[in-house]
Amino acid sequence: MSALTFFAGALAGALTWNFTAPLLEKKACFNPNPNQDGHWDVQPEAEEIRILLLGDTGSGDEHQQDVATASARTCDKLGCDLVLMLGDNFIQHGVSSVDDPQWISKFEEMYTQQVPFYPILGNHDLQGKWRPQVAYTERNERWRMPNVNYSLVAGPAYIQCINTSCTLCALWTLFKRKERPWRLVCGHRPLATGGRHRGVTWLERLLIERSGPQFFLSGHNHMLEHLKIGEIDQVVAGGGGSPLNHTAKKPNPHQIFLHLGHGYAWMHLTSTQATVRYFDDQGQEVYQFTRSA
Numbered sequence: 192m193s194a195l196t197f198f199a200g201a202l203a204g205a206l207t208w209n210f211t212a213p214l215l216e217k218k219a220c221f222n223p224n225p226n227q228d229g230h231w232d233v234q235p236e237a238e239e240i241r242i243l244l245l246g247d248t249g250s251g252d253e254h255q256q257d258v259a260t261a262s263a264r265t266c267d268k269l270g271c272d273l274v275l276m277l278g279d280n281f282i283q284h285g286v287s288s289v290d291d292p293q294w295i296s297k298f299e300e301m302y303t304q305q306v307p308f309y310p311i312l313g314n315h316d317l318q319g320k321w322r323p324q325v326a327y328t329e330r331n332e333r334w335r336m337p338n339v340n341y342s343l344v345a346g347p348a349y350i351q352c353i354n355t356s357c358t359l360c361a362l363w364t365l366f367k368r369k370e371r372p373w374r375l376v377c378g379h380r381p382l383a384t385g386g387r388h389r390g391v392t393w394l395e396r397l398l399i400e401r402s403g404p405q406f407f408l409s410g411h412n413h414m415l416e417h418l419k420i421g422e423i424d425q426v427v428a429g430g431g432g433s434p435l436n437h438t439a440k441k442p443n444p445h446q447i448f449l450h451l452g453h454g455y456a457w458m459h460l461t462s463t464q465a466t467v468r469y470f471d472d473q474g475q476e477v478y479q480f481t482r483s484a
Contacts, residue, residue: 218357219312219321222338231335233273233307233345240346241270243304244456246277246379246410247313248431251297254453254472255432259301261474262455266304269457273306273345275352277410278313278379282433285319289327299331309343310336311352313379313410340364347462347484348373351404355380358395365402372462372484376404379411382425385443386412399423405465405482415450415469417480418443424482426467428456448478 215221234240243262248255265271281293302308312321327334340361342351349371353361355378368374381390382399388411391399399407400421407420410429418425425445430453453472458465468479 215357215359217317219317219339219354220357220359222340222360223322223325224338231309231337231341231343233343235344235346237272237346239459239461240348241272242345242348242458242460243271243274244277244408244426244428244458245274245431246427246429247279247282247413247433248276249279249281249293249297249315250432250434251282251293251301252432255297255301257472258430258432258453258455259303261470261472263303264474265455265457265470266306269459271304271306271457274302274304274308275350275377275408276308276310277377277408277428278311279315279410279433280310280313280324281319282315283318285316285321286323287319289323289330291323294327294331298334306333307335308333309350309352310334311377311379312339312354312356314356317356344369344371346460347371348375348460350375350377352377354378355391355395355409358391362395362398362402365399365404373406373460373465374404375406375408376402377408379409381409381411381416381418381427382407382420382423383418383443383445384412384416384425384427385418385441385446385449386414386416386427386429387441388412405484414452415448415454415456415477416446417448417467417469417478418445419447420445424467424480426456428454428469430454430472447480450477
């Protein structure tokens with residue numbers, strides 16, 4: 192190889208990286224922190240776990256407050272060991288820093304549950320700065336987002352949280368699993384949906400299906416939905432307070448249940464059975480289903 196060829200290749204590589212690196216950063220394609228496997232587990236030896244599902248929460252208006260108040264009553268009545276926040280935590284343009292006032296109005300003062308919250312990034316979170324959402328883990332003990340993609344054990348469940356806006360470094364991790372009766376994957380965009388916003392790509396869906404979770408938990412469409420995709424139960428809990436999407440729904444052959452309104456979901460997992468219950472923004476149950484491990 193001549194010096195000229197080597198120089199040209201090096202220059203092309205540098206220019207390519209200088210062009211792509213900002214795009215990868217904007218989409219939060221890489222984990223900023225080293226592996227923290229096991230550090231964020233919740234009651235890993237427990238025989239049962241209760242999980243609240245909130246998606247598309249960050250409007251800061253009366254709709255988010257209604258869902259927050261109703262879900263707190265559900266947690267008081269049924270119990271909650273942790274909350275999974277399914278993306279778009281701050282509508283419409285994410286946060287600017289760990290000192291952004293939205294942290295107070297849309298999270299700290301909004302939710303009264305004294306349990307850990309495990310968020311993932313949604314597309315609107317990436318409209319702002321995503322790194323403060325990871326860094327806030329060190330600021331508030333309830334907010335636990337140790338990485339862009341991360342996992343935890345919660346009782347009988349192994350939970351894997353991924354960034355569906357950039358799956359470059361996420362999907363391969365789904366094939367690294369821990370032996371638990373239940374495996375839950377959380378990603379903002381769903382595998383399939385009857386809502387107006389698209390889900391993941393066909394290739395992403397194929398890889399997620401091949402990895403074999405029993406549940407895929409998502410938001411993105413601002414409604415409540417249950418779909419059955421092969422052996423996977425798709426739970427869409429995107430009614431956490433953002434503007435509703437009931438102007439555009441399309442039929443989906445996998446769809447079993449649809450609620451075009453604000454609300455949330457709640458899961459109870461034992462070693463042998465999983466129950467998922469859906470509630471509207473007033474705390475009234477609108478649907479439930481059960482499956483065996």
